[in-house]
Amino acid sequence: MTTATATLDVKLAEEVRDALASGRPVVALESTIIAHGLPYPDNIQTAKALEDRVRNGGAVPATIAVLDGIAKAGLSTEELDVIAQPAANIAKLSRRDLAFALSQKRHGATTVAATMIIAEAAGIEIFATGGIGGVHRGAETNFDISADLPELARTNVAVICAGPKAILDIGLTMEYLETYGVPVIGYRCDSMPAFYSARSAHPIEMRLDDAEAIARLCWQKWHAGLDGGVLVANPIPPAFDIPYHEMAVVIEDALAKAQDAGISGKALTPFLLAEISNLTHGESLSANKALVENNVSLATEIACHLAELKQARSKP
Numbered sequence: 087m088t089t090a091t092a093t094l095d096v097k098l099a100e101e102v103r104d105a106l107a108s109g110r111p112v113v114a115l116e117s118t119i120i121a122h123g124l125p126y127p128d129n130i131q132t133a134k135a136l137e138d139r140v141r142n143g144g145a146v147p148a149t150i151a152v153l154d155g156i157a158k159a160g161l162s163t164e165e166l167d168v169i170a171q172p173a174a175n176i177a178k179l180s181r182r183d184l185a186f187a188l189s190q191k192r193h194g195a196t197t198v199a200a201t202m203i204i205a206e207a208a209g210i211e212i213f214a215t216g217g218i219g220g221v222h223r224g225a226e227t228n229f230d231i232s233a234d235l236p237e238l239a240r241t242n243v244a245v246i247c248a249g250p251k252a253i254l255d256i257g258l259t260m261e262y263l264e265t266y267g268v269p270v271i272g273y274r275c276d277s278m279p280a281f282y283s284a285r286s287a288h289p290i291e292m293r294l295d296d297a298e299a300i301a302r303l304c305w306q307k308w309h310a311g312l313d314g315g316v317l318v319a320n321p322i323p324p325a326f327d328i329p330y331h332e333m334a335v336v337i338e339d340a341l342a343k344a345q346d347a348g349i350s351g352k353a354l355t356p357f358l359l360a361e362i363s364n365l366t367h368g369e370s371l372s373a374n375k376a377l378v379e380n381n382v383s384l385a386t387e388i389a390c391h392l393a394e395l396k397q398a399r400s401k402p
C-alpha cells in the first residue's frame with residue numbers, strides 16, 4: 087500500500103550523508119552508463135574520473151545503484167567495480183524494475199529515471215549524465231518512449247545532459263517535455279544539442295549562460311511548488327563535436343542492424359551505442375566520455391551555487 091509517508095530507503099555513503107546534513111553540494115551520477123553505456127575498462131576509468139571531477143569542483147559525488155537490493159547513493163571502489171565488470175550481467179533498472187530488484191535483493195545499474203527517483207529520496211537535487219532517453223524514432227508504431235521522460239515530468243531533480251541521445255527523435259522528445267511542463271534550458275546554446283553533435287535543428291527557447299542562473303531557476307521552480315525535473319542541455323565540447331549530418335548515416339546503419347537483429351526494449355539503447363562506437367572506430371566513444379565529463383563539471387558548478395543560495399535563504 088502506498089501511503090503519504092512511504093519512502094524509499096537509501097543507504098548513503100558517509101561523505102554523502104555528511105554533506106547533505108550540512109548543506110554542502112552533492113552531485114548524483116548514474117550507473118547504467120557504467121554497466122551498459124560504455125565498454126570495460128573505459129567504463130570504470132570514466133566512473134572514477136567523474137567522481138574526481140566532482141570533488142575537484144568542490145562537491146561530493148554520489149554514484150547511484152542498487153546492490154543486494156539496497157538503493158545506494160555513493161559507492162565504494164569495490165562497489166563501482168561490481169557494476170563495471172564486463173561479465174557481471176548487471177540489470178538495467180528503470181522505474182518499473184526497482185521493486186523487483188529491491189524485493190529480490192538484486193544488483194542493478196540505474197538509468198536516468200531510476201537515478202532521479204533515488205536521488206530525490208536521498209535529498210540530492212543535481213544529477214549529471216551523458217544523454218537522456220527519449221522518444222525513439224518510429225514511436226508512433228513501436229511505442230518506445232524512455233521512462234526517463236515521465237520521470238522528468240514528476241521528480242524534483244535537475245538533470246544535466248548533452249541532449250537526448252542522437253539515436254532518438256529529438257523533435258518528438260521536445261514535444262513530450264513541453265507537454266509535461268519540463269523546462270529545457272540551453273546552457274550557452276540556442277538549439278537542442280544532439281549528444282555527439284553540439285547542435286540540432288530544434289531550437290531551445292530558454293537559454294542561460296551561467297551556472298548561477300540555472301541554480302536560481304531550479305530553486306525558484308521548486309520553491310514555487312512547480313514539481314518535476316529540470317533538463318539542462320549542455321553541448322558537447324567543440325573538440326569532440328561530430329556534426330549531425332555525419333552521425334546521421336552511422337545512426338541509420340545502427341538502427342537497421344538493430345531491426346534485423348530484432349533488438350527492442352531496454353536492450354535497444356545499449357545495442358545502438360555499442361554499434362555506433364564500432365562503426366565510428368571509437369570516435370563516438372571518445373565523444374561520449376568527453377560529453378559526460380563536461381556535464382559533470384557544469385552540474386558541479388550548479389550544485390555549488392544551489393547550496394550557496396539555500397544557505398543564504400536559510401539565514402534569518
Ligand code: PSU
Pocket residue numbers: 116118119122123124196197198199215216217218219220231232233234351352353354355359374378
Ligand atoms: N547516457 C549515456 N549513456 C547511456 C545512458 C545515458 O551517455 O548509456 C543510459 C541512461 O541511463 C538512460 C538510458 O537513462 O541510457 C536510456 O535507456 P532507454 O532508452 O532504454 O530508456
Ligand code: MN
Pocket residue numbers: 230231232233351352354
Ligand atoms: Mn525504451
